[in-house]
Amino acid sequence: MLFSLRSRGRIGVVTVLTAALAAVVPGVAQAAAPPANDDFDAAAAVTSLPFTTQEDTGAATKATDDPLWCEGYATTGTVWFSYTATQDGLLRATTAGSDHRTMLSANTGPRGGVQSVADACDYGSAPAITFRATAGTTYSFLVGGLDQPGGALTFALDTVAPAPNDAYGTAEPVTTLPFTSQPDLSVAAAEAGEPESSCVDDEGAPSVWYSYPASDAPHALSARVEGTDATVTVYAGSSLPELTQVACARPNSVRPALFRTSPGTGYAIRVTGAHHGYGPFRFTLAETPPLNPDVSVYPSSATVFDNVGFSASSWNDIDRPLGGTWDFGDGTTAPVGTDTVYHRYAADGVYSVTLHATSPDGRTATVTRSVTVTTHDVGIAKFVVPSSARQGESKPVSVDVTNTRYAETVTVVLSKRSTNYWTEVGRLTLQVPARATGKVRFPFAYTFTPDDALAGKVAFRAEAELEYPSADALPGDNEAISVATTVKPPATRIVAV
Template sequence: MCTGVVALLMAGPVAALAAPESGDLALTAVNDDFAAALPVDALPYANVQDLSTATAEDGEPTSCFGATRTVWYSYTPTTTGMVTAGTGPDYPGIAVYTGSSLDSLSEVYCRPLYGYAPVTFEAQAGTTYLFRTGADFAEQVTFRLDVAPDPEVDFSPPGYEPSEFDTVAFWPSVHDPAGLGIASYRWEFGDGTTSDAQFPRHRFTADGDYTVRLTASTVDGRSRTAAHPVVVRTHDVSIVRLAVPSTARVGQALGVTVTVRNTRYAENVEVRLHRGGPYGYEQVGVETQPVPVKAAGNGTTFSFRYVVTADDRAAGKITFRAVAAVLQNRDALPADNELLSTPVRVS
């Protein structure tokens, strides 16, 4: 046996002996009795036996299951490690013993009929282990033995580009095929911080390309690591000025300017200009243009023209609203993408 954990798998292809031919079904299973236990020489191991010709031997222990059809296997590891037992179909029982005769067996582990989970235990180098498996109504049984696989480990990275203001939730997908269970989770977020939570939430405090790693360990120390890249980009623009004249008259074409500030990444920005009315705001203009990165205090100007109407004179004033939207990317702080003007008095 290789150093490490050994597993009797519950499913998978048969690797050792082929199923008996139909003409051989009248023959008794070759390992029907304790004394005829088939030796497992190397791992991985798989063997098919015809249970319909097998019987339970007089004096056979029942352990956690009794069955009228049973077969036996033996295994002596050369190094110490964990072992697991499984069958196909997966409902027959499996009992594991040490001892040299039926009346001197000591039970190591037992899975009852319809127990389904694999049998996993630590096998000591030089100790012979006897496996009894069977069920009353199974026609054939496949016995499998292998080094226990590492846990299956993965997680879902965020499906979007988080910003430095976002708290990202991570969801692991972890399973121990050997059946002992997961004992610990270790997250490394690539920014020098870690977490031992199963479902951590993490905020990246600076833009960058990070590799997030999850290492999950079983109760007996087997482990595996999964890694995914996480790209953090903070896209953010803001409207810092909405300039309008203080007064206007009917028929006048007003000049309205909107100043958009951007200090992070070059963006394509759409600005919509709205006019206030008795039923809320209605759009009166839209402009899209590239907004390059500029130092704080500088911005990009969007220019609009609006012709004053008789309805504006009836209201006595006009209030404009400007709304900016980053195209192709998600704005991290949309609250500062909107600005109202001072009222323009209309005469």
């Protein structure tokens, strides 16, 4: 038993010596301890502001219940900071100055019931979050490495003065037009009770407010915001709970928010930014330029057989789509559409066509164009050729032309069919008066040739042409082709002996 006790003593001494040597002998690896604030329950307390600290988070670990709402599964090591707000106002946390990419988020609630603070999430080389804090609420800040578990971390927390027009109650008044402002949304936050916007996907994103006073007369206004993922929303009303949306423009849209004011009504305009991008932003409120649509009419010189096309457009995208009414000047109307509208006139005349245009925001304009309808129309009513002939015979060919509209100078061209083409054999120009009934005959005579006899038959074509600049509205009846004439060789004379 004595030997056993001594042996155990020697073993204990050896164990202690081995541990001591491992601590001092170079080359013996030592596992780095995680940071003191590695876990939610051991968060580093921030007791006063401004606050800045540096620490090495290279050995940071990640708890299985760390919230994932901000970075998902991207981080591999996290540390915690906590702060209990002493007053209402904006807080800004940042990890700028760290030597690695980080994720930063703000949370509330106890372990097992952690809740995200709206839009208090950012990540990258110098993430920063700004949010509206409530006095007495404890905020837990989670910081994690993105490209590596950790490294030299800098964490800073401080209060920031809000933008002067951060809240609806302190909206910046618009006193003259055009009005331009460059809001700093990095010192803004969403306000409790803000009305929703159909153009805003994240109602927790930072925003600032502008007000436009009630006026005695209606005005067409254009509200535009330039900047990445920025949104502008126009509301009508005199208090935050009663605001109703009038117009909005989605992020990165080339089309502004257009609205028409009503006399006696005040308007509030909210500019909402993107959570991850704080600008620069540029807000503009201006009178919308007068509506000046372009009108196209084709053809401008038409006939009663034409479908005349009417289209309205505008170079200004805020004018589209145009609405309103077409008045064709003959007692008929049609709504303005995005496509060409067609109309056929029943009688010749000069018509005053009027476009009563309306823009999406209620601006109106009237544009007038003149359309001349003139219908020239002659036709070949009858084409008579001989049924048969002999070589060398000259026989009559007649073409009857009708005309019911205007006195016309008409040329009829007579052609015969050769092997693969038509050959002109006669041309005659006559005056053809306008008559409700009756025809004008164009008389021709044709002498049949040896080629006609050799072929055995010949077909004729008649074409009626109007004197320039008149053009026939229905040229389809200006041409006629005859049934072929049978052509025989010349008669053989029998000589008496």
